[in-house]
Amino acid sequence: MEELCTGLCSVLAESGADAGLALFLSLLVGVLLVSGVPLITVILLIWIERKVAARIQDRIGPNRVGPVGLLQTIADMIKLLSKEDITPTAADRVLYNAAPLVSFASVVLIWAVIPFTPFHYGVDLEIGALYFVAIASFGTLAIMAAGWASNNKYALLGAFRVVALLVSYEVPLVFALLLPVMLAGSMSLLDIVNAQTGMWFIVLSPLAFVIFYISSQAETGRAPFDLIEAESELVAGFNIEYSGMKFGMFFAAEFLHVFTNGIIMAILFFGGWLGPLYYESPLIAFAWLGAKGGLIYLTTLWLRNTVPRLRIDQIMAFNWKFLVPLSIANLIAVSFALKLLQELGWAPRDLLSASFGELLPTTVILLIINGAMILYLLGVLRERGREARRESHDPRAAIANVGAAAD
Amino acid sequence: MxxxxxxxxxxxxxxxxxxxxxxxxxxxxxxxxxxxxxxxxxxxxxxxxxxxxxxxxxxxxxxxxxxxxxxxxxxxxxxxxxxxxxxxxIRILPSFIASLALFLILLLGVTIPIFGAHSPESIPEYVASTRNLGTALVDENGFVVPFLLASVLLTAAMIGAIFIARDENA
CATH class of the missing domain: 1.20.120.1200 (NADH-ubiquinone/plastoquinone oxidoreductase chain 6, subunit NuoJ)
Structure with missing residues (x-):
């Protein structure tokens, strides 16, 4: 109990509070702070997302409420909160009302393990990376429960697609996640960041990053993987019966999930808070993490607003016939190469304390292996593209296909 | 307690x-x-x-x-x-007897040291970490053979499932 009681807790205990109460209060403040960060962030994120989408589509976006429309989300929230709270008569009341909460909680809970700076994190779990995957599975559950409890055929169809999409893309996601874990020799996100002091993992395994990026885009259910809520096919998808703040929670969960994935990718592959002068002040470290995560987040917005939706069979074929074999091959190739280099003495045994110089030969060799795999893949993709074009050599059929796939 | x-x-x-x-x-x-x-x-x-x-x-x-x-x-x-x-x-009575018997067996197994000591003192102070678990799974003196056997079993089950589900005409 004593070793847990540091910082605010010790201050409270010294000022005469009961030891247990002091610990409870300090933990409560910590929990509120860590869960407060994503709750505040999401309000800004919605504004950013709408602005970016507007600029890509050559519009201005929200610009009426507050300076450059910054308060638009607040106004929307007030609107959503003041709307009538409707539960359909045929719906399963408990599940229907619990689903938005579970959906939002599953994203906020991820923030518990995110290390903001070397000293500021909710909790440093020994199984941090696994925790991230385990918590994400609650999101799947929430969407299925929402789709079923709504008692609406379009909602149910949307929920069916969730199983197909989210569960399938979890496989390459986990395989890609294994690489940073393996390189760092630890599942703790804090250790994974510290292990990148010598070299960021994006340089050691760029292919794993690409796989992780694609699968996490699919996990959030966004274009080109947005068939969970394909407006043109399912009216709205799993959330069709939801209105008011219950709809708002699904909405906020999705927006937050995208940004959370950006932060997770920054931690796993881009060295988290590592950057010039990060040791000077925790604020600089925090700014580095935010900048890296934000940049990745912006690229996902760019992708979302650029590409059309894929058909369900295309998405499944891409995952099971391309992404999953690729992620397994990548894992085997990199782990084999790393072990070989360690046996030869060219790579350090423990990356946690390895410097840039010690890691240089490993980096070069791993980069060559990754480059060779990427070149081969590009060849395979080009061949498949040619085949697809040959199949639809009738130009009118091709145009019809493009029209069907677009939003 | x-x-x-x-x-x-x-x-x-x-x-x-x-x-x-x-x-x-x-x-x-x-x-x-x-x-x-x-x-x-x-x-x-x-x-x-x-x-x-x-x-x-x-x-x-x-x-x-x-x-x-x-x-x-x-x-x-x-x-x-x-x-x-x-x-x-409808088979309430057989189920009741079966679950009662199972409960009694578990109760006896937990309270009476049939399968070794079960006193709270026998729990070691040292708590194994995830790293220890990982090492034990691939250690020659640990559980490498059961681990590999389980992997083979799961792979066989997966191949079997794919074989059953496969479309004959494809």
Whole structure:
């Protein structure tokens, strides 16, 4: 109990509070702070997302409420909160009302393990990376429960697609996640960041990053993987019966999930808070993490607003016939190469304390292996593209296909 | 039993596990039954946390809630009349005797040291970490042979499933 009681807790205990109460209060403040960060962030994120989408589509976006429309989300929230709270008569009341909460909680809970700076994190779990995957599975559950409890055929169809999409893309996601874990020799996100002091993992395994990026885009259910809520096919998808703040929670969960994935990718592959002068002040470290995560987040917005939706069979074929074999091959190739280099003495045994110089030969060799795999893949993709074009050599059929796939 | 965080946690997770189990067998709705099953499995994951085995807790959630329960839900959604099951289970007496016998056996196994010492003192101070678990799974003196056998079994099951599901004409 004593070793847990540091910082605010010790201050409270010294000022005469009961030891247990002091610990409870300090933990409560910590929990509120860590869960407060994503709750505040999401309000800004919605504004950013709408602005970016507007600029890509050559519009201005929200610009009426507050300076450059910054308060638009607040106004929307007030609107959503003041709307009538409707539960359909045929719906399963408990599940229907619990689903938005579970959906939002599953994203906020991820923030518990995110290390903001070397000293500021909710909790440093020994199984941090696994925790991230385990918590994400609650999101799947929430969407299925929402789709079923709504008692609406379009909602149910949307929920069916969730199983197909989210569960399938979890496989390459986990395989890609294994690489940073393996390189760092630890599942703790804090250790994974510290292990990148010598070299960021994006340089050691760029292919794993690409796989992780694609699968996490699919996990959030966004274009080109947005068939969970394909407006043109399912009216709205799993959330069709939801209105008011219950709809708002699904909405906020999705927006937050995208940004959370950006932060997770920054931690796993881009060295988290590592950057010039990060040791000077925790604020600089925090700014580095935010900048890296934000940049990745912006690229996902760019992708979302650029590409059309894929058909369900295309998405499944891409995952099971391309992404999953690729992620397994990548894992085997990199782990084999790393072990070989360690046996030869060219790579350090423990990356946690390895410097840039010690890691240089490993980096070069791993980069060559990754480059060779990427070149081969590009060849395979080009061949498949040619085949697809040959199949639809009738130009009118091709145009019809493009029209069907677009939003 | 003194009242501390662990005992409170134990009570909470026991309520989850037993209450979830009770929900599974009493509900007339297959979908809700699956949700109750998840609640019960979640409680078991909580026990693993209390036993300082966070890896097993995460795997419990990932495999049982994230994969198996979702699969059950998917199967349930494909069945007819999910919401109102008319059939009643009639073999109440045999089930009662069987569950009572199982409960007694477990009770005896836990309280009487048949399978070795079970006093609280026999629990070692040293708590194994996830790293120890990983090493033990691939160590020659550890569990490498059972681990490999389980892997082969799972691979065989997967190949079998693919073979059964394969379209003959494709």
């Amino acid at each position: 003194e009242l501390n965080a662990i005992s409170i946690g134990f009570v909470v997770f026991s309520i989850f596990t037993l209450g979830g189990g009770f929900g599974v067998v009493t509900t007339r709705n297959l979908f809700q039954g699956t949700i109750w099953l998840m609640v019960s499995l979640f409680g078991v994951a909580g026990y693993f946390i209390l036993l300082s085995a966070p890896f097993l807790a995460a795997v419990q959630i990932l495999v049982y809630i994230g994969a198996i329960a979702i699969l059950i839900i998917f199967a349930v959604m494909l069945t007819r009349s999910v919401a109102r099951i008319k059939e009643r289970y």
